[in-house]
Amino acid sequence: MIEKIYLDNAATTQVSRQVADGVFRCLTEEFGNPSSLHHLGLQSERLMKDARNIVAGFIRAEDKEIIFTSGGTESNNLGILGAASARKRFGNHCITTQIEHSSVLNTFAYLQGEGWDVTYLSVDKNGSIDIEELKNAIKDNTVLVSIGHVNSEIGSIQPLGEIGLYLKRNYPDIIFHTDSVQSFGRLDLKPGEWGIDLLSASGHKIHAPKGIGILYVKNGISINPRQWGGGQEWGIRSGTENLPGIVGLGKAVSWIKEIKAKEEDTLSEIKAALVKGIFKAVPEAVINGPEPGMGAPHIVSLSIPGIKGETLMHVLETHGVYVSTGSACSSRKSDKSHVLSAIGADKLVAEGTIRISLSYLNTLEELSCIPSILRAAIDQVKKYTRR
Ligand SMILES: Cc1ncc(COP(=O)(O)O)c(C=O)c1O
Structure with missing residues (x-):
């Protein structure tokens, strides 16, 4: 063979061995609903808290800044549509790039259909945006900028810190979202220090199962939910949590942290x-x-x-x-x-x-x-x- x-x-x-073992235990033994008040529920709630703490620590965020979602696509949709909807009384212009993943581009196409104005920044032959083009694209009615960190096809890296700090210093009311699905777990990410308000990541790109992701939502940034129900994840993302996925993501992040610590x-x-x-x-x-x-x-x-x-x-x-x-x-x-x-x-x-x-x-x-x-x-x- x-x-x-x-x-x-x-x-x-x-999926790595450690992750699969944790997921298996969650499916077969520690399977309670984190909202249930009995022992199995409380055990699941504890597992979820631990995973949230591991993921938050990994990107130097606070636990309550991490919203578990079903993956990168949902995080991008929730971040972009949730921010646009929360800010629409201040303007209807957004900025993104021509090389985003389809889950970003198609979300902006939907917004355009709803009457939003979207600017798509160009890139050079290396796949890098020009910061001057971004600066010139900002208008009085710009409410959201969404720029992916690592491009999934060619691996170009955008300077998130430079962009985020420029926006925060000059346009503190503009929300800055980044699709970090390809960089999470591979490159250093410091959303708090880099002026990032919203950050999307996905589990299955880093040895966790498919169907789990996160949206980092900076403290104090409000976005509107896209689904309603039992109010889980601080009301931003209702629905019974995908505990096996969440535990798997926590295990994957811990495993990557070990690899990085051992250089x-x-x-x-x-x-x-x-x-x-x-x-x-x-x-x-x-x-x-x-x-x-x-x-x-x-x-x-x-x-x-x-x-x-x-x-x-x-x-x-x-x-x-x-x-x-x-x-x-x-x-x-x-x-x-x-x-x-x-x-x-x-x-x-x-x-x-x-x-x-x-x-x-x-x-x-x-x-x-x-x-x-x-x-x-x-x-x-x-x-x-x-x-
Ligand atoms: C840059 C980028 N964003 C978003 C996604 C979508 O993530 P998911 O598959 O978790 O929905 C992908 C997946 O290929 C991606 O590469």
Whole structure:
């Protein structure tokens, strides 16, 4: 049997052993409803409190600033729509970027349909916004700015601290939201220090189960709920809490904290070695977005002009290597990726793109064979294409 090498971690990650054990206990033994007043309920409430405390501590937030949601998509929807609705009497203009995830872009498209005015900031070839363009886009009626931290397709990183502090100093009433789904657990995040009001993150990108996420809501920032019910999560997100997911998220964060404390956080090192090896074996490869040393530590977007990324992805699969053609959410659509369009990638480059994304479970040793497998797979695709 071919050994599997999973390199699609920006799409989702494998649940780690510690996380799975905690989730299993929650499903089978510690299964009470945190709102129930009996022992099992109180036990669940305690587990939830502990997980909230771990997650809050990880981003230097207070426990009550963490709202558990069903994932990144819901957090983005709740943050953007909740803030827009809470601020609509002060204005109807929002600012975001052209390269956001579909859960942000489609939420803004919905707001536009409701009469809101939305500015989409451009990015340069590295996938970076221009702060001057942001400053010039702000109007008297701007109420919300939403800028993602790490782009899921190309790994570009926006300077959240610089943006947040500029906004807080000059426009304290504008709400600043960030989609940090790809950076949470991988890059340092200090929403309190960086002038961030709302921050979205997701569990399944960091070895927790699917269907759990958080929205950080800074103390004193009020957003309107999008669903109503029993008033859980301070009334911002009603509904019986997903305790197995919440416990899983807490365990995943604790596990990542341990990795970081032991300085075993070698994502950047693995990425650097991998890119070096790939360029040696595949000199015709083109990197999309930031220079390898500048972007997120876990994402490499590369193109082999003249061959189809999707075909290459399937051939790599026959070698046991799992990558993606772009972001998992948009890879089923046939249109050119909106992110590659925004950075000015031409058609041949865009079509020939694959995304390799790493996790804390990958090792240098495991990936040493990737450059030669990639070379063989590309040659195979070229042979088929020439026939
Ligand atoms: C940047 C970004 N935002 C949001 C999401 C959506 O998160 P979820 O899958 O938890 O809904 C993703 C998932 O790919 C993402 O990469």
